[in-house]
Amino acid sequence: MSSITHGTSGLSELIRTQSTYAFNSEKFLYDVLKFKCVSWQSQACHDYDTKGKCAWSTGSGAGKTAILARLTLHFLYTRPYAIIPCTAPTKKQLYNVLWAEIGRAMAESPIIQSLFEWQRERIFFKTQKDKWFAVAITSTPPKPGAMTTESLTDIVTGK
Numbered sequence: 001m002s003s004i005t006h007g008t009s010g011l012s013e014l015i016r017t018q019s020t021y022a023f024n025s026e027k028f029l030y031d032v033l034k035f036k037c038v039s040w041q042s043q044a045c046h047d048y049d050t051k052g053k054c055a056w057s058t059g060s061g062a063g064k065t066a067i068l069a070r071l072t073l074h075f076l077y078t079r080p081y082a083i084i085p086c087t088a089p090t091k092k093q094l095y096n097v098l099w100a101e102i103g104r105a106m107a108e109s110p111i112i113q114s115l116f117e118w119q120r121e122r123i124f125f126k127t128q129k130d131k132w133f134a135v136a137i138t139s140t141p142p143k144p145g146a147m148t149t150e151s152l153t154d155i156v157t158g159k
Helices: 008-021 025-031 039-051 064-078 091-107 110-115 149-157
Strands: 083-086 116-118 122-125 133-136
Touching (some): 008 064, 025 039, 039 064, 064 083, 064 091, 064 116, 064 133, 083 091, 091 110, 091 116, 091 133, 110 116
Antiparallel strands (some): 116 122, 122 133
């Protein structure tokens, strides 16, 4: 596959390849990201392509983060103007595991690097920074006993 640039011909190439890969994520992972799926990851790609979602059981070292990171890039690449919120159970898992894995996957693909920019909390299409992106959003609930606006208001008003 040829390198895609930001010019008019690059946009034409992007549009052509988007339609090729939109519902063939495993081919995208192999062709663009140089990632070869194992059996269960192939099934996850098939479910994602045909059902729009996929799920798998937990386990250590099974490749869950690797496939999730690459499917995030697939969706970002094949869905113009996508906005993808990414979250994880903890801030550490989000940044040190998922977000880092997305960065590693991008580093393996000159095509993705030419189109998207990876930042600490955001990945975006270079010419559409505010309209086409994935963003890391922490979902950590407040700690028990932490001061909230409501508790401070209660203290000030004597409730």
